[in-house]
Amino acid sequence: MADFRLQRLPSATPAAALGARILAIALALIIAGVILAFVGKNPLALGLQVVTSSLGSSFGLEDLGLLVIPLILTGLSVTVAQQIGAWNIGAEGQFYAGAFAASAVGLFAPLSGGWSLVGMGVAGAFGGLVWILIPALARAYANVNELITTLLLNFVAILLVYYVSTDAWRERGGVANSATPRIKAEIPEFWGLVHWGLPIAVLLALAMAGLLAFTRWGYEVRLIGSNPAAGKYLGIAARRHLITVMLLSGAIAGLAGMLEIAGSVHRLQGGISNNYGYLGIMVAVLARGSSIGVIFAAALMAFILNSGIILQTQGLTTSTVLAITGLILFLTAIGDELSHYRVVRDKS
Amino acid sequence: MTEPSPRYVVPTGAAPLVQLKGIAKYFPGVIANQDVDLEVMPGEIHALLGENGAGKSTLMNILTGIYQPDAGEIIIDGYACQFASPVQAIAAGIGMVHQHFKLVNAFTVAENIHLGWSETPRRASAPVLEERTAALAQKFNLQVKPSARITELSTGEQQRVEILRVLARKARVLILDEPTAVLTPAEARELFKALRNFVSTGNAVIFISHKLDEVLEISDRVTILRGGRKAGTEFAADCTPAKLARLMVGRDIVLADMRARPPGAAAVSSSPVLRLRDVSVLNDNGHTALHGISLDVRAGEILGIAGVAGNGQRELSQVLTGTRQAATGVIEIDGHAIAHANAADFVRRGIGHIPEDRLQSGLAPGLSITANAVMREYGKPPVTVGGLFRPGAAKTLARSIASAAEVVIPDFAMPIRNLSGGNQQRLVARREMRIASKILVAAYPSRGLDVGAINIMLRYIVDLRNAGAGIVLISEELEELLNLSDRIAVLYEGRIMGVLDNDRVDIDEIGLMMGGRLRGEKGAAHG
Ligand SMILES: Nc1ncnc2c1ncn2[C@@H]1O[C@H](COP(=O)(O)OP(=O)(O)OP(=O)(O)O)[C@@H](O)[C@H]1O
Ligand SMILES: [Mg+2]
Numbered sequence: 001m002a003d004f005r006l007q008r009l010p011s012a013t014p015a016a017a018l019g020a021r022i023l024a025i026a027l028a029l030i031i032a033g034v035i036l037a038f039v040g041k042n043p044l045a046l047g048l049q050v051v052t053s054s055l056g057s058s059f060g061l062e063d064l065g066l067l068v069i070p071l072i073l074t075g076l077s078v079t080v081a082q083q084i085g086a087w088n089i090g091a092e093g094q095f096y097a098g099a100f101a102a103s104a105v106g107l108f109a110p111l112s113g114g115w116s117l118v119g120m121g122v123a124g125a126f127g128g129l130v131w132i133l134i135p136a137l138a139r140a141y142a143n144v145n146e147l148i149t150t151l152l153l154n155f156v157a158i159l160l161v162y163y164v165s166t167d168a169w170r171e172r173g174g175v176a177n178s179a180t181p182r183i184k185a186e187i188p189e190f191w192g193l194v195h196w197g198l199p200i201a202v203l204l205a206l207a208m209a210g211l212l213a214f215t216r217w218g219y220e221v222r223l224i225g226s227n228p229a230a231g232k233y234l235g236i237a238a239r240r241h242l243i244t245v246m247l248l249s250g251a252i253a254g255l256a257g258m259l260e261i262a263g264s265v266h267r268l269q270g271g272i273s274n275n276y277g278y279l280g281i282m283v284a285v286l287a288r289g290s291s292i293g294v295i296f297a298a299a300l301m302a303f304i305l306n307s308g309i310i311l312q313t314q315g316l317t318t319s320t321v322l323a324i325t326g327l328i329l330f331l332t333a334i335g336d337e338l339s340h341y342r343v344v345r346d347k348s
Numbered sequence: 349m350t351e352p353s354p355r356y357v358v359p360t361g362a363a364p365l366v367q368l369k370g371i372a373k374y375f376p377g378v379i380a381n382q383d384v385d386l387e388v389m390p391g392e393i394h395a396l397l398g399e400n401g402a403g404k405s406t407l408m409n410i411l412t413g414i415y416q417p418d419a420g421e422i423i424i425d426g427y428a429c430q431f432a433s434p435v436q437a438i439a440a441g442i443g444m445v446h447q448h449f450k451l452v453n454a455f456t457v458a459e460n461i462h463l464g465w466s467e468t469p470r471r472a473s474a475p476v477l478e479e480r481t482a483a484l485a486q487k488f489n490l491q492v493k494p495s496a497r498i499t500e501l502s503t504g505e506q507q508r509v510e511i512l513r514v515l516a517r518k519a520r521v522l523i524l525d526e527p528t529a530v531l532t533p534a535e536a537r538e539l540f541k542a543l544r545n546f547v548s549t550g551n552a553v554i555f556i557s558h559k560l561d562e563v564l565e566i567s568d569r570v571t572i573l574r575g576g577r578k579a580g581t582e583f584a585a586d587c588t589p590a591k592l593a594r595l596m597v598g599r600d601i602v603l604a605d606m607r608a609r610p611p612g613a614a615a616v617s618s619s620p621v622l623r624l625r626d627v628s629v630l631n632d633n634g635h636t637a638l639h640g641i642s643l644d645v646r647a648g649e650i651l652g653i654a655g656v657a658g659n660g661q662r663e664l665s666q667v668l669t670g671t672r673q674a675a676t677g678v679i680e681i682d683g684h685a686i687a688h689a690n691a692a693d694f695v696r697r698g699i700g701h702i703p704e705d706r707l708q709s710g711l712a713p714g715l716s717i718t719a720n721a722v723m724r725e726y727g728k729p730p731v732t733v734g735g736l737f738r739p740g741a742a743k744t745l746a747r748s749i750a751s752a753a754e755v756v757i758p759d760f761a762m763p764i765r766n767l768s769g770g771n772q773q774r775l776v777a778r779r780e781m782r783i784a785s786k787i788l789v790a791a792y793p794s795r796g797l798d799v800g801a802i803n804i805m806l807r808y809i810v811d812l813r814n815a816g817a818g819i820v821l822i823s824e825e826l827e828e829l830l831n832l833s834d835r836i837a838v839l840y841e842g843r844i845m846g847v848l849d850n851d852r853v854d855i856d857e858i859g860l861m862m863g864g865r866l867r868g869e870k871g872a873a874h875g
Contacts, residue, residue, distance in 0.1 A: 213739065216732045223719065226712035233671055233701075233709045234723060235691030 016339040024335030028328040050307045064302050065194035066264055071298035072201040073256035074280025079287055079294050081249040084225040084242055090150025091253040092277025094128035096157035098254025099261050101127030103268035106183035116185035120258050128254015129247045136246035140239045162270040179269035187263040197259035202295055209291035221245055282329055355585045356568035358389055363426045365390045365552045366521055371420035373406055377758025379576045380406040386571055390550040395563045398573035399596055399798040400770025404556045408523050412444045413437040443514030444523040447769045449506055451498045458494040461513050488515045504535035523554045529795045532657050540566050558798050560589035572596055593799050601799055606810045606832055614816035620644035621818050622787050627677030629663045637663040638842045650819040652833030655862055660842040661822050662704055665791045669701035670694035700784030704791035706776045713765035717757055720764045721746035724783045753778035770796050784817055791822040840864045
């Protein structure tokens with residue numbers, strides 16, 4: 001009689017890892033389909049609808065292109081911090097802070113056209129940087145866990161933006177009363193609705209990957225991230241690297257906020273982030289520490305979000321859509337673990 | 349040593365407690381185990397010997413369910429078993445204390461003992477856990493302090509916690525992977541007593557070690573692995589260290605006398621290259637670990653540091669290499685006082701450091717072998733040119749360090765923790781010797797190495813000295829110190845008890861000094 005059993009391997013082969021992910025996503029879609037069928041929807045028709053409207057039309061693809069920009073950047077922000085062993089849960093807040101600072105420049109600085117955009121970009125990155133400054137210093141000098149500090153500052157940023165957009169900077173006599181006036185400087189589009197923020201985000205991810213793999217600084221960051229004690233042994237300025245990397249992480253999330261303002265929304269308003277900061281954490285988890293992986297993980301996440309929007313137009317609720325998103329992530333995580341196993345057969 | 353134990357006789361009629369049959373385990377490019385049989389009887393202490401990378405840890409990881417064998421059977425008490433995890437192995441009575449401890453540093457002893465244990469009470473307060481831990485410590489006769497945090501414990505104490513953790517789970521087979529490598533001789537004796545006690549009730553111990561004397565002292569039988577295969581099982585009473593060494597490497601090992609200075613060797617410099625003057629150092633807890641030490645290291649000499657571990661050796665090696673600041677006093681390199689140097693400056697001046705906790709602080713276990721091998725030279729050409737890190741050049745350098753260290757590496761991109769413990773140490777040692785043009789501070793360099801590798805390592809240290817470097821050799825092995833050192837300083841409770849010239853050394857005197865007696869009248873070379 002042959003007997004089957006599971007065997008755990010210390011590391012998964014790349015083929016197994018990829019296969020497990022594809023399987024996980026397929027399985028999640030099947031489960032979602034079954035549930036949809038239960039609530040009386042036709043999953044196949046819905047699926048077809050999703051695929052044709054997001055991938056089959058240029059409108060759908062443009063929407064994807066717009067969604068992917070902030071996701072790449074917030075995902076990159078979290079991934080960069082991970083390299084040195086920090087969890088930036090505050091990309092959301094840094095996104096808001098970046099949007100806030102960029103809007104301030106866009107609305108009030110006496111700059112014209114291109115210069116205004118440059119000013120907004122610098123301000124956006126700087127806003128994100130300022131927003132992570134205290135968590136970074138607290139971690140570096142007092143060993144305060146950044147998970148909590150970055151998270152708490154999210155709420156401050158959200159409220160700040162809510163306040164200025166409904167009060168101090170509100171468009172007087174505007175229709176909605178809950179947003180600033182339109183900001184004149186806009187990032188030009190290069191393909192339909194998609195603006196130059198997309199190539200900027202992709203280039204930034206590639207640049208980050210290059211920086212980590214091909215510079216002395218990147219080597220030191222990876223080393224400290226992997227074993228802080230080794231940093232001390234080698235005399236590397238671990239504290240300075242930690243602060244730099246965390247500030248960089250904040251700046252990237254801040255830039256995401258600026259691109260959202262200058263590229264697609266053009267005014268500051270509450271809820272501007274669409275949870276991109278939190279979704280960035282999921283993107284980073286899917287990318288498993290790879291800056292280039294972030295691009296693909298963000299694309300997948302954008303597709304899921306976009307599908308959600310389409311499904312909502314078909315009468316599904318937001319929570320259903322969120323549940324499906326969660327299911328995919330959950331199964332992917334399980335798939336990643338299972339790819340360490342293989343089935344063996346022993347003869348007895 | 350202690351009196352020889354009576355000759356071990358395999359009990360007739362008793363079933364082996366553990367039996368491994370035809371075990372094989374393959375990693376990409378490596379045969380870690382092949383056709384390995386092992387039999388351990390109740391009441392037996394069974395030693396497992398072999399060169400670095402011979403497959404000892406892997407075999408024990410298979411027995412405890414961390415790895416699954418690619419072939420072969422595990423038979424416990426006569427029943428074939430399969431362990432999918434260490435939890436299942438411990439449920440069957442098999443527990444292991446690893447080469448690198450797996451305790452949670454921020455937790456207390458009691459919390460570590462109760463972590464992941466089915467018998468931990470559902471709702472337990474700290475006092476309850478501590479009381480239970482104290483009772484366990486009493487029962488197994490292992491002294492631990494239940495409320496202490498792991499970081500506060502010495503290595504020997506941490507090991508006791510690990511052992512207690514295993515015994516508390518009712519283990520009948522205790523596996524110890526190089527348990528004495530990090531223990532003082534006194535701690536090792538304590539451990540041996542506890543082990544004898546443990547097997548006297550029909551339990552068994554499997555014991556991995558590179559110290560052949562100790563293996564012969566404590567074990568009943570010895571199984572030797574060579575290149576992943578079994579080279580034989582012997583009664584300890586029938587063996588000598590030389591015979592064991594021959595079985596391990598397949599040829600005789602000649603221990604070279606290394607004191608002789610070959611013609612052409614660099615002379616000892618008249619002025620010191622590295623000098624400590626009245627240096628006091630605080631340890632991590634803020635206590636004074638070194639009290640106003642003065643020490644000279646000259647080029648072309650080996651300065652041995654004798655003493656029982658834990659008397660300031662760690663802090664001494666750190667302050668000599670810039671990884672710890674001196675609280676007071678002056679450190680001079682080539683006659684220049686170093687004000688606020690860090691480790692990188694010391695490296696730039698040609699000072700290498702084989703740290704005592706090389707696997708914790710000298711390596712990044714999760715990074716590739718290449719990244720670890722280039723740790724000291726990544727910042728300069730050929731690895732970094734104009735700020736650009738060149739992975740190709742890094743790999744070339746890693747390859748040359750690995751071949752100098754005589755470690756065969758199937759894949760330089762794999763995490764270094766996949767290498768055997770001894771092979772990791774060899775890489776660190778070679779990496780440091782490459783940069784130690786002026787000074788090498790080597791703390792317990794032979795720990796964790798097999799006999800052959802120790803011989804090679806010491807040879808390299810001597811060559812380095814002959815080439816004109818000054819060596820600080822910190823060791824507990826008096827024999828090693830006497831064999832190599834030109835001068836020996838004795839460290840006791842953070843103070844130098846005296847410095848002796850090797851040609852006028854009196855072993856008894858060193859022994860007394862290690863116990864805290866100051867150097868006698870005979871005129872110390874330097875204090
Ligand atoms: N997870 C792994 N992945 C790849 N190779 C491995 C892994 N674990 C062990 N090996 C390889 O298997 C071989 C045996 O290693 P093992 O750790 O069992 O040696 P050892 O006898 O314990 O040596 P040491 O005395 O140095 O501790 C080595 O060549 C090692 O590199
Ligand atoms: Mg080992």
